[in-house]
Amino acid sequence: MTDTSEMDRRAELSEFLRNRRARLKPEQAGIQPFGGRRRVPGLRREELAYLAGMSVDYYIRLEQGKVRNVSEPILEALTRALSLSEDERAYLRNLVKPSHRRPVSRPKVLPGLLRLLDMAEGVPAYVVGHRADVLAWNGLASAVFTDFAALSPRDRNWARMIFLNRSVQAVFADWTSKGRDTVAYLRVQAASHPGDAELAALVGELSVKSDHFRTWWAAHHVRDHARGRKRFIHPLVGEMTLDFECLRPADGGDQTLVVYTAEAGAASERALRLLANWGADAATGAEAGEPEVGRL
Structure with a gap:
């Protein structure tokens, strides 16, 4: 059968x-x-x-x-x-040729990625899973994107945030590009994890709740961005242009450390420094257990 x-x-x-x-x-x-x-x-x-x-x-x-x-x-x-x-x-x-990996519902963050996250001082960084769940983050990531700790684990998901959270949408100067990238990423992950009921439920939910998601999902765009550049409009420091790099374990694990940086001497670097000073006591969160405080 x-x-x-x-x-x-x-x-x-x-x-x-x-x-x-x-x-x-x-x-x-x-x-x-x-x-x-x-x-x-x-x-x-x-x-x-x-x-x-x-x-x-x-x-x-x-x-x-x-x-x-x-x-x-x-x-x-x-x-x-x-x-x-x-x-x-x-x-x-x-x-x-589908894989037969059994997806973990709420995976623990890999220790090596957590150590790298601890070392990412002065730059926004977070760990994301294959369903686009934000599994861990540093204080500057919260200062740039949103207060991850204030969100429920279910809503701490980039796809839900990009398509259903207006305050997060407003941070991205080119929201359309970010939305398309998110859909293309989920397409890749859906094929890599064909038996993932939670991922299928996420796609179904967003298809019902977002016309944009439903249209872009039907276009079958496929792309897994390893690096790139994004523009942000921050309510405190204004416009920033940041480059991002996605660091994945060599064993092909489903967790990725995403780090954003600014060009040396640029206005965006000064903006990040201001945010880091203002939010020096921001929380660093981890999906496994309560968010930890004061690690940035």
Whole structure:
């Protein structure tokens, strides 16, 4: 018997392949269009099969989620034919070769990440889990983003904060970009954790409560940002531009330390210094137990 998670995964595989096929035109793929009048916005199935070097029947069954044990050469052929990014390739691989990790409901923060968090003085930093839950943070992260300790563990989640918390939304100068990034991150995690009921419930909740989330989720954008730059509008220090880096354990764990920094000598660095001085006694929180105080 096929379980619900496998059926959901097959449906997602079908939608993802159709979506990516629709965004490519024959001219972009370097082939002459097959046939006459076109009814599809992008490549036809037979055109994609031709580009990938496989039979049309095989591709149709693959797009319908009816193929098991997809080989690495087939994955690579689809990646090239669809012009997938590295994140999209990893996402496709997780859909056809799902992992069987059992997600932990409320994971303990890895000791090594906590030590790094303790060392992140003068910069906002936090530890995030695969569901976008903020698991630990320092005082400057609370000063920049929101008072994490004042939120319930359930609401201490970036996806809920970005789409349902107006005060957090107002901090991001380009809220649309942050929202799209968050959805793209959850897409990656949903494929990596196909049996995660809590993650599925989070996606369902946000799809109901946020029109933006529902629209962007349907677009099937996939990206796992490891670094980047964000602009903030802070009520106390005004506009800041900060660069972020995501540090993940080498063993592929589901926890990530996110650190924001400012260019040396820039106005944003001075703004961070002011926030650090004003909030020197802010709490450092950890999901496992009550938030600890006075570590920044």
